[in-house]
Amino acid sequence: MNFYCLECNLKLSNSDITKFKCPCKKVNIKPHINYQKNIIKLTKNIFNYKNKTQKFIHGKTVIPLSIPTFSYQEAIESFQSIASTYLVYGDKVKKFEKMFANYSNVKHSTLVTSGSTANSLALAALTDHSLKRRINPGDEIIAPALTFATSVYPILDIGAVPVLVDIDLETLNIDEKQIEKAITKKTKAIMPVHLLGNPCKIDVIKKIAKKHNLFLIEDGADSSGAEYHGKKIGSWGDLSTYSFFFTHIMSTIEGGMVNTNNPHLAELLKSKRSFGWIRDLKNKKKYEKMYSNIDPRFLFISRGFNFKPTEIQGAFGIHQIKKLDSFVEARRKNANFWTKELKKYNKSFLTIAEQPNTKSAWYGFPIIVQKKASFSKRDLINFLNSKGVQTRPILSGNIAQQPVAKTFKFKKMKLTNSEFVNDYSFWIGNHHGIGKIEREAIVDYFDEFMSKY
Ligand SMILES: Cc1ncc(COP(=O)(O)O)c(C=O)c1O
Secondary structure, rough: OOOOOOOOOEOOOOOHHHHHHHHOOEEEEEHHHHHOOOOOHHHHHHHHHHHHHOOOOOOOOOOOOOOOOHHHHHHHHEEEEEEEOOOOOHHHHHHHHHHHHHHOOOOOOEEEHHHHHHHHHHHHOOOOOOOOOOOOOOOEEEOOOOOOOOHHHHHHHHHOEEEOOOOOOOOEEOOHHHHHHHHOEEEEEHHHHHHHOOOOOOOHHHHHHHHOOEEEEOOOOOOOEEEEOOOEEEOOOEEEEEOOOOOOOOOOOOOOEEEEOHHHHHHHHHHHEEEOOOOOOOHHHHHHHHOOOOOOOEEOOOOEOOOEEOOOOOOOOHHHHHHHHEEEEEEHHHHHHHHHHHHHHHOOEEOOOOOOOOEEEOOOEEEOOOOOOOOOOOOOHHHHHHOOOEEOOOOOOEEOOHHHHHHHHEHHHHHOHHHHHHHHHHEOOOOOOHHHHHHHHHHHHHHHHHOOO
């Protein structure tokens, strides 16, 4: 943990700390170190108390959709940023970006304020005037119909037309076999979503994108830590996005990331994240020279946004990334158990299985009630809710069925599976707070419900 001089905000070295002397030499820093040590002790006490396991009461204890992913490490790191008084985008964000790029095995990661703004930034980058091949208003972008709303809105925001393609019932992801049928002269990009943490057949989709010279943007909002054929989700696309919202696999409270291996796109992301100015660019000297009559602190080269994260998000990220694999493993253990145990009911409802050579991050565990089942989706949801099991719809469902779809222009292919899943599905929570007792209780609840049908 770092300690700071409260007088000058300098990060103290080990020798400053042992000698109780800050290089600023302004004051005795012994009390400063003690205040910070006290905070560390208190924070650990608070989280030790909060993390105490509660007794599970079968049929009564709530099994929530998600639980916090953070503990005292993130809280202390955040507090230290507060104590330093440096809270806007800075070193902790940059450190987390490097750690995330290494983790994903990509060259560049750019932290932003949410998964939604990550999608907006990624698509805006692909419209930039500096690109020879870019997305223009009226161009078409292929996306799955079963999705989340802010996977689609950013397509509209750049003036492009979403072309909604059906999903595959085995994964709930875009059906790669339908993609080529949706390609027209206007198609510029494919934007698959790794829904609920399950990887798409991204190798096949990448081949289609290459064959037709299309951009590939992966929406991996639900899929931090997931893998396809040993390669991280979020390292396949020209640009790939993630969400670190509070309920996601790992969290920076709110937050999102854009990954790329392309150095020019990385520069565009960094510029557009911060108003379109040059301050964070590797190439900034080039622009300073080119526009020597403009103050470089306010030199704008592309149309941008304010999607800058804070140091608190960086502070969370640098600890969350170290915990990510353990979160994913806990979710896989639950999901693989449920898939196996609930298979016997597949005439009444379907579940999703992890596909060969993939590692799903299992954002949630989906249930799809069969049309011919002798109970309704609502009957099953009500029963699970009565046992304390929380449920949610599968994100926006088929976006073409949402009222908002009446307000924008889009194209759609035949959406038979998306309509079915929209009408007959929901998901239950799956997270590292669910252990053997809760995992087995959930199967007991399904057994009890099914004994009536
Ligand atoms: C597929 C998908 N894309 C984008 C988002 C938006 O992420 P955020 O909530 O961080 O804005 C979500 C949110 O859960 C999502 O599931």
